[in-house]
Amino acid sequence: MLHIVNKSPFEKDAFTSCMGHASSSSTVLLIEDGVFAALKGSAVADQLSKAKVVALQSDVAARGIEANLAEGIELVDYAGFVDLVTENRTVQSWV
Amino acid sequence: MSEIKKFLYVNRKAPYGTVYALESLEVVLIGAAFDQDVRLIFMDDGVFQIKKGQNAEASGMKNFSPTYNALGDYDVNQIYVEKESLEARGLTLDDLMDLTYEDEDDDWAEKKSIRLLSADEIRDLMEESDVVLSF
Amino acid sequence: MKISIQVNEGPYQHQSSDSAYHFVKSALEKGHEIFRVFFYHDGVNNGTRLASPPQDDRNVQQRWSDLAKEHDLDLVICVAAAQRRGIVDDGEAERNGKDATNIMDGFRISGLGQLIEAGIQADRLVVFGD
Numbered sequence A: 001m002l003h004i005v006n007k008s009p010f011e012k013d014a015f016t017s018c019m020g021h022a023s024s025s026s027t028v029l030l031i032e033d034g035v036f037a038a039l040k041g042s043a044v045a046d047q048l049s050k051a052k053v054v055a056l057q058s059d060v061a062a063r064g065i066e067a068n069l070a071e072g073i074e075l076v077d078y079a080g081f082v083d084l085v086t087e088n089r090t091v092q093s094w095v
Numbered sequence B: 001m002s003e004i005k006k007f008l009y010v011n012r013k014a015p016y017g018t019v020y021a022l023e024s025l026e027v028v029l030i031g032a033a034f035d036q037d038v039r040l041i042f043m044d045d046g047v048f049q050i051k052k053g054q055n056a057e058a059s060g061m062k063n064f065s066p067t068y069n070a071l072g073d074y075d076v077n078q079i080y081v082e083k084e085s086l087e088a089r090g091l092t093l094d095d096l097m098d099l100t101y102e103d104e105d106d107d108w109a110e111k112k113s114i115r116l117l118s119a120d121e122i123r124d125l126m127e128e129s130d131v132v133l134s135f
Numbered sequence C: 001m002k003i004s005i006q007v008n009e010g011p012y013q014h015q016s017s018d019s020a021y022h023f024v025k026s027a028l029e030k031g032h033e034i035f036r037v038f039f040y041h042d043g044v045n046n047g048t049r050l051a052s053p054p055q056d057d058r059n060v061q062q063r064w065s066d067l068a069k070e071h072d073l074d075l076v077i078c079v080a081a082a083q084r085r086g087i088v089d090d091g092e093a094e095r096n097g098k099d100a101t102n103i104m105d106g107f108r109i110s111g112l113g114q115l116i117e118a119g120i121q122a123d124r125l126v127v128f129g130d
Helices: A014-021 A032-038 A045-050 A057-062 A078-087 B020-034 B044-050 B066-074 B083-088 B119-127 C016-029 C041-047 C060-071 C079-085 C090-096 C113-121
Strands: A002-005 A027-030 A052-056 A074-076 A091-093 B006-011 B037-042 B079-082 B100-103 B109-112 B114-117 B131-134 C002-007 C033-039 C075-078 C107-110 C124-128
Touching (some): A014 A027, A027 A032, A032 A045, A032 A057, A052 A078, A091 B131, A091 C124, B006 B044, B006 B119, B020 B037, B020 B044, B020 C113, B079 B119, B114 B119, B131 C113, C002 C113, C016 C033, C016 C060, C016 C124, C041 C079, C060 C107
Parallel strands (some): A027 A052, A052 A074, C002 C124, C075 C107
Antiparallel strands (some): B100 B109
16 A cells, blocks of 8 residues: 655654554655655654655755655655556555 | 445544535535445544534634534445544544434444544555545 | 546645646656546646746646646546635636636536546546645
8 A cells, every 4th residue: 555645744743643554564655745754863763664665756855855864765756656656556645 | 337446535634724624525425426335534633523512603614514414314324433533632432423324224223323443443444445535 | 557636735835736747747658547637625726727927937727738738638626616716617607607717728627526436437546635
């Protein structure tokens, strides 16, 4: 299953709630302000290990945080985003 | 029409402050006509949508909460509330509206539509869904 | 694969319409079919032709319109949400006694059933919102 989170974890509970409901086999894609959840050493960084976490490269770059990402965060472009959607039968956006 | 799909409506937002709850309910009511397998989840601030005793009169907002009572008539009776979300807000099932439906397979007996689920059970419900509409 | 899209936020205020646009463009480039893009909540504001964004910025509404023309996309604006927010086509103007229309070329106004149908008919439904 693919979960999509687009909120900063420091403003809204979408990321925390998502990680509380994501199985270890699911993928969590961070887009828009959701990419802030991928920061290294942040207050929510310990949640990143609960599922496979992927971030949208263009949104990471726009916010200037590429060098600040936690280890193991995979970056994808929009083509990779499309692949994640087609590879997963269920897609849920945590809007 | 193709095979029946499992539609999951995930309601995570409180009513009135934003329009999402009201317009989500409109989708559910329209969607009920399509004979799909419809489930509703109320979790996080979404549990406030079905809080008992809403009175929007003085706020000047439209009070749409009575419409939730009609869901049973639309055969929308798989309504799930997350236990952890209620507890985190100091609420219990008694604080929520008493949503019911008449079970046609059981001589139209009135039954409760709301079931309390744990976060793990909510996760399973999400994973088995075909279409997740989140508001 | 057949993919449907739901856009819940208006242009500029929120990035969701941009994200949806780039997703749709990429999916089309990869050979997928976009069954429908359904605009709901403030997302209906993506369908006005009366916006004049600054020259040095993207034109979100026009961009959708151009993409629709190029790929024969079905861009549907929810009628109930549009009536609340004043997105009007000829039919709506006549029905509700309005003296003007503002719908952008390439969009059409229709009912919420189109969203449910989009969920039923497509292999995936991806929601972009706030």
